Amino acid sequence: MAGVSxxxxxxxxxxxxLSIRELARHLNVSIGxxxxxxxxxxxxxxxxxxxxxxxxxxxxxxxxxxxxxxRQGVTGMIALILPASGKMALADxxxxxxxxxxxxxxxxxxxxLMVLLSGPGENAYAYLRRVxxxxxxxxxxxxxxxxIDPRIDYLLEKEIPFVAFGRSESGSGYPWIDLDFEHxxxxxxxxxxxxxxxxxxxxxxxxxxxxSYVFAxxxxxALLRRGLPFDPHLVIRVDNxxxxxxxxxxxxxxxRRPPTAVVLVNEFMAIGLYRRMKEExxxxxxxxxxxxxQEEPNSRLLTPRVTCFRTALPALGARLGEALLATIPAHAxxxxxxxxxxxxxxxxxxxxxxxxxxx
Amino acid sequence: MAGVSxxxxxxxxxxxxLSIRELARHLNVSIGxxxxxxxxxxxxxxxxxxxxxxxxxxxxxxxxxxxxxxRQGVTGMIALILPASGKMALADxxxxxxxxxxxxxxxxxxxxLMVLLSGPGENAYAYLRRVxxxxxxxxxxxxxxxxIDPRIDYLLEKEIPFVAFGRSESGSGYPWIDLDFEHxxxxxxxxxxxxxxxxxxxxxxxxxxxxSYVFAxxxxxALLRRGLPFDPHLVIRVDNxxxxxxxxxxxxxxxRRPPTAVVLVNEFMAIGLYRRMKEExxxxxxxxxxxxxQEEPNSRLLTPRVTCFRTALPALGARLGEALLATIPAHAxxxxxxxxxxxxxxxxxxxxxxxxxxx
DNA sequence: TGTGGCTCCGTAAACGTTTACGATAGAAGC
DNA sequence: GCTTCTATCGTAAACGTTTACGGAGCCACA
Numbered sequence: 001m002a003g004v005s006x007x008x009x010x011x012x013x014x015x016x017x018l019s020i021r022e023l024a025r026h027l028n029v030s031i032g033x034x035x036x037x038x039x040x041x042x043x044x045x046x047x048x049x050x051x052x053x054x055x056x057x058x059x060x061x062x063x064x065x066x067x068x069x070x071r072q073g074v075t076g077m078i079a080l081i082l083p084a085s086g087k088m089a090l091a092d093x094x095x096x097x098x099x100x101x102x103x104x105x106x107x108x109x110x111x112x113l114m115v116l117l118s119g120p121g122e123n124a125y126a127y128l129r130r131v132x133x134x135x136x137x138x139x140x141x142x143x144x145x146x147x148i149d150p151r152i153d154y155l156l157e158k159e160i161p162f163v164a165f166g167r168s169e170s171g172s173g174y175p176w177i178d179l180d181f182e183h184x185x186x187x188x189x190x191x192x193x194x195x196x197x198x199x200x201x202x203x204x205x206x207x208x209x210x211x212s213y214v215f216a217x218x219x220x221x222a223l224l225r226r227g228l229p230f231d232p233h234l235v236i237r238v239d240n241x242x243x244x245x246x247x248x249x250x251x252x253x254x255x256r257r258p259p260t261a262v263v264l265v266n267e268f269m270a271i272g273l274y275r276r277m278k279e280e281x282x283x284x285x286x287x288x289x290x291x292x293x294q295e296e297p298n299s300r301l302l303t304p305r306v307t308c309f310r311t312a313l314p315a316l317g318a319r320l321g322e323a324l325l326a327t328i329p330a331h332a333x334x335x336x337x338x339x340x341x342x343x344x345x346x347x348x349x350x351x352x353x354x355x356x357x358x359x
Numbered sequence: 360m361a362g363v364s365x366x367x368x369x370x371x372x373x374x375x376x377l378s379i380r381e382l383a384r385h386l387n388v389s390i391g392x393x394x395x396x397x398x399x400x401x402x403x404x405x406x407x408x409x410x411x412x413x414x415x416x417x418x419x420x421x422x423x424x425x426x427x428x429x430r431q432g433v434t435g436m437i438a439l440i441l442p443a444s445g446k447m448a449l450a451d452x453x454x455x456x457x458x459x460x461x462x463x464x465x466x467x468x469x470x471x472l473m474v475l476l477s478g479p480g481e482n483a484y485a486y487l488r489r490v491x492x493x494x495x496x497x498x499x500x501x502x503x504x505x506x507i508d509p510r511i512d513y514l515l516e517k518e519i520p521f522v523a524f525g526r527s528e529s530g531s532g533y534p535w536i537d538l539d540f541e542h543x544x545x546x547x548x549x550x551x552x553x554x555x556x557x558x559x560x561x562x563x564x565x566x567x568x569x570x571s572y573v574f575a576x577x578x579x580x581a582l583l584r585r586g587l588p589f590d591p592h593l594v595i596r597v598d599n600x601x602x603x604x605x606x607x608x609x610x611x612x613x614x615r616r617p618p619t620a621v622v623l624v625n626e627f628m629a630i631g632l633y634r635r636m637k638e639e640x641x642x643x644x645x646x647x648x649x650x651x652x653q654e655e656p657n658s659r660l661l662t663p664r665v666t667c668f669r670t671a672l673p674a675l676g677a678r679l680g681e682a683l684l685a686t687i688p689a690h691a692x693x694x695x696x697x698x699x700x701x702x703x704x705x706x707x708x709x710x711x712x713x714x715x716x717x718x
Numbered sequence: 719t720g721t722g723g724c725t726c727c728g729t730a731a732a733c734g735t736t737t738a739c740g741a742t743a744g745a746a747g748c
Numbered sequence: 749g750c751t752t753c754t755a756t757c758g759t760a761a762a763c764g765t766t767t768a769c770g771g772a773g774c775c776a777c778a
Contacts, residue, residue: 391760395757402757404757
């Protein structure tokens with residue numbers, strides 16, 4: 001009975017997509033039936049479902065996302081909003097690795113991932129509002145949380161599902177995952193102190209960024225706990241990049257009483273610091289003890305190998321996905337629905353050659 | 360008369376967004392008027408427009424994207440589809456820099472950018488079909504084109520606006536922008552030949568990837584044009600990463616008659632190659648002449664500085680945006696509408712210290 | 719025969735917009 | 749006063765889905 005239908009593919013304009021209505025007409029069934037067949041509902045006969053699926057495949061039909069999400073109020077998308085402030089942020093391999101794990105987690109869960117970047121001229125808050133208001137995604141992941149972060153208040157107020165990569169003092173009771181900066185500071189200072197260092201500097205980013213503040217604080221605590229003096233001038237805020245590390249090196253080496261050891265809070269800073277030291281003919285580990293941050297391919301190039309910390313970033317990315325899904329009613333697996341995940345992610349010490357006793 | 364309306368914000372459920380209907384009711388006007396006021400149409404009085412805008416701002420209304428794009432058939436989004444095949448692809452700074460320029464271009468053009476990554480288990484073609492069929496974006500940018508690329512045929516057939524970052528032998532008449540690999544090969548070989556090299560190896564990626572094929576071909580041509588012998592064994596296909604460069608080094612150094620010079624087609628390979636040479640106590644530039652690819656922060660760390668090529672990747676990203684917009688009827692600026700942009704992007708030579716005469 | 723249940727499917731409403739069209743009112747021209 | 753024009757606004761259809769509801773057909777059972 002295939003010839004009964006007057007429908008012909010050639011009748012259609014090639015540039016507009018096939019709609020469910022046309023597919024239904026082609027099959028001589030109602031659009032409701034087509035929809036039910038495609039969505040795997042049970043109240044459709046096996047024979048009809050087979051015909052529908054075959055026709056959809058043959059004609060290349062796939063549902064229009066706008067229509068679908070308008071009706072269901074669900075987009076099937078997760079958005080990761082990356083900071084586009086510094087130039088380095090884009091290439092920041094921390095985010096890329098987290099992304100890798102997140103993507104793998106979402107895979108097979110019927111959710112797609114989109115990465116959004118604010119324009120260079122737009123601040124993070126304004127961009128978030130725009131994105132959130134348009135409801136492009138069912139859930140948001142925000143990164144580089146600020147100490148006071150209006151994004152969090154906004155998302156909480158609008159009850160938009162989200163998870164933060166990083167803590168904040170804004171809001172409360174929202175899901176977040178963060179690196180255990182306190183532990184890193186404690187362990188780094190402990191190691192350097194046991195090597196005999198007493199003047200230790202730290203390179204952090206702008207203090208509005210939460211982790212920067214947290215780390216500087218934990219650093220001070222760790223010093224005081226050991227009876228070592230804390231000198232605020234040794235907490236130096238530079239750009240979150242290799243150039244920042246270079247500048248940090250310049251400032252530290254120019255001091256009247258330079259520190260004998262430094263701790264870096266970003267994985268790129270070591271690169272710039274090494275560069276600066278090389279200019280002065282200084283050797284990391286011998287002339288200045290350096291404890292870096294996340295281990296990663298770029299810093300692995302450095303000689304001597306940089307002493308640093310490590311955590312499984314892809315696993316963290318997957319955990320971000322879990323935490324987010326738990327807050328989205330439409331997507332939450334029943335066992336975790338509504339659970340608010342707040343986790344400090346441990347970092348493991350990776351011995352290298354860039355630290356040693358003071359000269 | 361503000362008290363006339365019985366509408367109160369507190370009446371609304373906090374978790375569902377304000378719709379245009381409610382906003383209209385609150386203002387005692389029709390939804391059509393609200394829509395016209397918000398969209399800047401002229402057939403609405405100044406007074407009404409002012410009231411509407413004020414209320415929208417106060418109540419935090421912003422239009423639902425699904426409804427809007429369902430009606431208009433336009434999403435206001437551009438999607439950049441990145442390859443997620445290799446692990447390195449994500450961190451590939453070439454893409455990140457292109458992205459930076461693209462983002463800046465789209466900024467202020469009322470278009471947003473989303474970056475999409477296929478899942479690790481999904482091939483590029485299947486992923487593209489899914490994304491394209493769902494019409495998440497008004498235009499697509501595909502990268503890492505294959506020599507035979509079914510994605511291009513598919514997009515052409517479905518008449519979905521796109522631009523390719525990279526040429527392909529599939530399809531024709533579609534917009535693309537590509538690096539001028541021919542020129543790079545010619546110049547690299549020319550330089551090495553003039554230094555006296557006769558056995559030159561080249562490291563490229565899998566030959567399905569178009570640029571890999573193009574480069575290998577241009578390399579051969581450049582040799583033959585100078586009367587130098589072409590040895591197919593010296594075209595070595597390795598992974599597109601620093602590990603690939605390491606492997607390339609191993610294979611080259613193990614040859615009975617090793618080449619005296621090499622050309623690399625990826626910006627990371629130099630890193631691995633340097634690593635491998637260091638293991639053997641060999642010095643780049645002295646024991647093996649190396650010409651690398653795109654200049655970038657990672658390879659800038661290497662000593663001796665690697666001789667390579669450079670192009671303004673952010674500008675290329677912006678050009679990709681232009682080329683794409685020209686093919687989207689709804690977004691094309693009138694002066695460029697319908698123009699199909701196909702461009703080879705020149706690369707400039709950056710002298711370094713990693714090449715020199717044969718030993 | 720009547721009742722109840724099941725399977726399958728069609729009908730139509732709803733999601734939130736935009737926009738073509740028509741309606742109204744006032745102004746302007748004669 | 750009649751017509752015409754303009755400015756402003758309301759009405760309703762349309763975009764492509766999903767899904768609640770009900771109806772038709774069939775079978776089983778009392």
